[in-house]
């Protein structure tokens with residue numbers, strides 16, 4: 029995933045900066061990409077590559093909801109983590125290597141939440 033240079037939401041410049049600007053103190057590797065105009069942001073790997081797409085406040089809320097719903101399944105050992113991702117990618121109709129909540133836009137995040145609101149999503153995989 030490429031480092032964002034321009035904000036896709038408000039077209040302003042994106043800066044690579046300390047995540048203290050977002051959280052008030054540094055977390056993890058301490059770095060992030062941030063649009064200072066609309067506050068869309070995304071964290072990065074240690075090598076500086078972004079973890080996903082620049083996320084707005086709304087996307088962050090949905091992303092957190094996705095992780096909360098998804099993580100239960102593998103943390104409670106209902107499925108292994110990679111098997112949980114595999115089933116989620118089938119249900120979303122995307123490649124498994126694209127199945128990261130951090131890559132999703134709002135419609136995809138909503139779709140993922142909708143899938144996981146069915147408490148049996150991790151047991152049912154439609155073949156088509």
Ligand SMILES: [Zn+2]
Nearest residue numbers: 035038063066
């Ligand atoms: Zn922006």
